[in-house]
Amino acid sequence: MANPNKNLNNFFISNNFIGSFNTYRDIPELKINNECCFIGRSNVGKSSLINAITKTKKLAKTSKTPGRTQSINLFEINNKINLVDLPGYGFAKVSKVMREKLITLIEEYIRNRCNLNHIFLLIDSKVGIKDLDIDMIDLINDCSKKFSIVLTKIDKVSKKQIDYESNSILSLMENYKETFENIFVSETKKNNGIIDIQKTIYKISH
Ligand SMILES: Nc1nc2c(ncn2[C@@H]2O[C@H](COP(=O)(O)OP(=O)(O)OP(=O)(O)O)[C@@H](O)[C@H]2O)c(=O)[nH]1
Numbered sequence: 001m002a003n004p005n006k007n008l009n010n011f012f013i014s015n016n017f018i019g020s021f022n023t024y025r026d027i028p029e030l031k032i033n034n035e036c037c038f039i040g041r042s043n044v045g046k047s048s049l050i051n052a053i054t055k056t057k058k059l060a061k062t063s064k065t066p067g068r069t070q071s072i073n074l075f076e077i078n079n080k081i082n083l084v085d086l087p088g089y090g091f092a093k094v095s096k097v098m099r100e101k102l103i104t105l106i107e108e109y110i111r112n113r114c115n116l117n118h119i120f121l122l123i124d125s126k127v128g129i130k131d132l133d134i135d136m137i138d139l140i141n142d143c144s145k146k147f148s149i150v151l152t153k154i155d156k157v158s159k160k161q162i163d164y165e166s167n168s169i170l171s172l173m174e175n176y177k178e179t180f181e182n183i184f185v186s187e188t189k190k191n192n193g194i195i196d197i198q199k200t201i202y203k204i205s206h
């Protein structure tokens with residue numbers, strides 16, 4: 001039997017870097033007006049997840065040091081959908097001015113980007129959900145945008161902790177019934193959970 005995941009990987013492997021932008025206003029008009037973005041605390045694994053989804057090791061720049069991504073980075077997939085890597089929030093070691101600049105960049109993008117169809121909000125399974133994440137979920141909800149949660153780095157915690165975090169997030173999501181869609185788990189070393197996220201993006205793209 002043919003491997004169905006191979007087709008999914010082939011879909012994502014056909015990708016291109018469109019550009020880096022300091023504000024949503026700088027993004028040029030694109031032929032694809034269908035977009036998904038990845039947001040979350042600094043170092044949660046947004047850029048690594050994009051590379052795992054696209055099966056392209058260095059498409060999005062990753063780093064051990066938090067604060068690597070500082071602009072809006074657009075990647076086009078198969079002429080069907082754009083994936084957007086955003087800077088992280090909540091990194092204490094950058095200046096207050098820089099932190100505020102990055103939060104403004106993320107907020108303005110979410111509020112104003114008409115092309116944006118779905119938001120993946122990443123939570124580090126070892127850190128859990130924090131106030132800044134809830135502020136971000138409130139913003140997404142106020143904008144009536146659809147979102148999913150991804151619990152990242154599940155290789156670092158026990159199955160019991162994954163279940164605990166998932167259940168606690170699911171009970172919080174009772175407050176966001178109109179906009180919350182799904183919860184995923186992921187780890188990018190062995191690609192656990194990546195197929196389910198690929199399937200969701202594929203569906204949004206068609
Ligand atoms: N153990 C483990 N480490 C991971 C995983 N995903 C990412 N990392 C590591 O986490 C660190 C941060 O990853 P990035 O993908 O750069 O995180 P980011 O959210 O894009 O960070 P900023 O751009 O700074 O906001 C890197 O050292 C990655 O190798 C994972 O699934 N498991």
Ligand SMILES: [Mg+2]
Nearest residue numbers: 046047068069
């Ligand atoms: Mg990044």
